[in-house]
Amino acid sequence: MAPVVPPPSHDHATATRALKGRDLRTLRDLSRGELLALLERARLMKADPAGFAAALTGRTLAMIFEKPSLRTRVTFDVGMYQLGGHAIYLSPSEISMGKRESTSDVAKNLERMVQGIMIRTFSQSIVDELAEAATVPVINALSDFAHPCQGLADYLTMREAKGELAGLKVAYVGDGNNVVHSLAHGAALVGAHLAVATPPGYEPSSEVISWVLGRAAQTGAAITLTHDPREAVEDADVVYTDTWTSMGQEAEADARRKVFGAYQVNDALFARARSDAIFMHCLPAHRGEEVTDSVIDSRRSVVFDQAENRLHVQKAVLASLMA
Ligand code: CP
Ligand code: NVA
Numbered sequence: 001m002a003p004v005v006p007p008p009s010h011d012h013a014t015a016t017r018a019l020k021g022r023d024l025r026t027l028r029d030l031s032r033g034e035l036l037a038l039l040e041r042a043r044l045m046k047a048d049p050a051g052f053a054a055a056l057t058g059r060t061l062a063m064i065f066e067k068p069s070l071r072t073r074v075t076f077d078v079g080m081y082q083l084g085g086h087a088i089y090l091s092p093s094e095i096s097m098g099k100r101e102s103t104s105d106v107a108k109n110l111e112r113m114v115q116g117i118m119i120r121t122f123s124q125s126i127v128d129e130l131a132e133a134a135t136v137p138v139i140n141a142l143s144d145f146a147h148p149c150q151g152l153a154d155y156l157t158m159r160e161a162k163g164e165l166a167g168l169k170v171a172y173v174g175d176g177n178n179v180v181h182s183l184a185h186g187a188a189l190v191g192a193h194l195a196v197a198t199p200p201g202y203e204p205s206s207e208v209i210s211w212v213l214g215r216a217a218q219t220g221a222a223i224t225l226t227h228d229p230r231e232a233v234e235d236a237d238v239v240y241t242d243t244w245t246s247m248g249q250e251a252e253a254d255a256r257r258k259v260f261g262a263y264q265v266n267d268a269l270f271a272r273a274r275s276d277a278i279f280m281h282c283l284p285a286h287r288g289e290e291v292t293d294s295v296i297d298s299r300r301s302v303v304f305d306q307a308e309n310r311l312h313v314q315k316a317v318l319a320s321l322m323a
Contacts, residue, residue: 011033011037012036012037012040012041013037015031015033015034015036015037016034016037016038016041016316016320017320018034019034019038019317019320019321020320020321020323021137021321022137022321023131023137023138023139023321024137024138024139024140024148024149024317024321025124025127025128025131025138025140025146025148026124026140026145026146026148026181026182026185027146027148027151027152027182027185027186027189028185028211029148030189031189032189032190032218032219035152035155035186035189035190036189036190038152038313038316038317038320039152039155039156039159039313039316041316041319041320042152042156042309042312042313042315042316043156043159043312045312045315045316045319046309046312049082052082052083052315052319053082053083053084054083054084055083055084055315055319055323056080056083056084056085056115056318056319056322056323057084057085058084058085059080059083059084059085059086059114059115059116059322060080060085060086060087060088060113060114060115060116061076061080061085061086061087061088061114061115061116061117061118061318061322062087062088062090062110062113062114062116062117062118063076063077063087063088063089063090063118063119063141064090064095064097064106064117064118064119064120064121065089065090065091065092065120066092066097066119066120066121066122067092067120067121067122067142067247067248068247069120069141069142070283070284071283071307071310072120072141072142072149072310073089075310075311075314076118076141076314076318077089078311079311079314079315079318080318082311082315083315083318083319085115085318085322088114097121097126098126103126103129103130103133104129104130104133106130107129107130107133107134107138108133108134110134110136111134111135111136114136115136115137115322116136116137116138116139116318116321116322117130117134117136117137117138117139118138118139118141119138119139119140119141120141120142120143121142121143122143122144122248123143123144123145124140124143124144124145124146126143127140127143136322137321137322139314139317139318139321142178143178144178144246144248145178145181145205146178146181146182146185147178147179147181147182147282148182148185149310149313149314149317150179150182150282150310151179151182151183151185151186152186152313152314152316152317153306153307153309153310153312153313153314154182154183154186154240154280154282154306155186155190156309156312156313157280157302157305157306157309158170158192158238158278158280160305160309161278161302161305162237162238162278165190165191165192166190166191166192166219166220167191167192167193167220168192168193168237168238169192169193169195169235169236169237169238170183170187170192170193170194170195170236170237170238170240171195171196171197171232171233171236171238171239171240171273172194172195172196172197172232172240172241172242173197173198173229173232173233173239173240173241173263173265173269173290174197174198174241174242174243174244174260174263174290175198175202175242175243175244175245175246175256175260176196176198176202176203176204176205177204177242177246178246179242179282180194180196180204180240180242181204181205181208183240184196184204184208184209184211184212184223185208185211185212187212187221187222187223188211188212188214188215188216188219188221188223189215189219189221190219190221191219191220191221192221193221193222193223193224194212194221194222194223194224195223195224195226195231195232195233195236196223196224196225196226196232197225197226197227197228197229197231197232197233197263198225198227198263199227199259199260199262199263200227202259202260203225204225209223209225229262229263229265229269230269230272233269233270233272233273234272234273235272235273235274236272236273236274236277237273237274237276237277237278238277238278238279238280239265239269239270239273239277239278239279239280240279240280240281241263241265241280241281241290241291242281242282242290243284243285243286243289243290244256244257244259244260244263244286244289244290245286257289260289260290263290264289264290264291264292265279265290265291265292265295266291266292266294266295267292267294267295270295270298270300276300277300278300278301278302279291279295279296279298279300279301279302279303280301280302280303280306281296281301281303281306282306283303283306283307285303
């Protein structure tokens with residue numbers, strides 16, 4: 001089936017204009033119209049990068065990293081460059097948030113120097129504190145609670161591969177972490193059905209589930225939880241997994257390998273999804289743990305499209321918030 005790609009509309013332009021000056025702490029900050037408008041803007045930027053080459057001329061983004069990164073660092077840096085702006089990488093040892101100086105003082109300094117701040121950190125409360133203190137937009141580039149830029153790239157990738165997002169069945173198998181929280185927020189807005197399978201005790205946050213359920217009637221979204229990966233994957237359009245051990249949980253890695261052994265996405269599990277289902281992973285992947293080579297390297301894997309789409313959705317976010 002050819003993907004359904006709607007033309008740009010007046011409504012999309014109005015929705016992205018409303019994002020100017022705002023933060024992106026989680027996908028809950030967006031309305032359904034704003035999320036769809038960002039995906040549409042990302043589609044246009046991907047199709048015609050040259051058309052947006054001066055969108056952020058003279059603007060600078062500070063990038064605070066308290067954890068490692070490949071995709072996030074490169075896509076934000078390249079994204080700012082392609083929009084005519086500039087990005088500054090601040091390494092974990094450089095700022096030492098809350099230790100060398102307070103989060104609020106970091107905000108009060110940076111807002112005098114740059115037009116936007118991106119942060120990858122541990123606690124969501126650091127993102128919130130920074131956003132409350134700073135007068136310039138703050139973008140969450142991963143906290144322990146959420147990974148909204150990843151969620152946007154994931155829904156753009158699903159739209160490219162599957163067309164309509166409303167009614168899609170997305171199965172997530174693994175840890176109830178930051179990545180599934182953002183997938184869940186996004187599902188609530190676009191009207192997808194998210195089926196989550198985790199081991200007992202590793203479910204997504206109940207606060208996230210309640211938020212999704214609170215919007216389900218309006219958008220047609222659904223969220224279901226199970227401990228049986230086969231049940232979640234049955235007839236899914238998308239099968240998604242992530243690492244069993246997120247950054248900051250390294251001490252638990254051995255214990256988690258034992259708990260999550262039955263939650264590997266392998267050929268037998270993937271075969272329970274629809275025959276045209278796609279495989280997704282935010283990366284980095286731990287091949288042989290949460291996913292086998294046979295699945296991640298298969299024709300139906302779209303993991304590198306997801307990685308590339310980080311660039312396009314973040315350009316849409318940067319140009320909308322920082323213009
Ligand atoms: N998916 C993702 O955020 O990758 P990095 O940790 O490499 O930035
Ligand atoms: N859940 C993972 C995502 C990495 C992009 C982590 O937080 O480490």
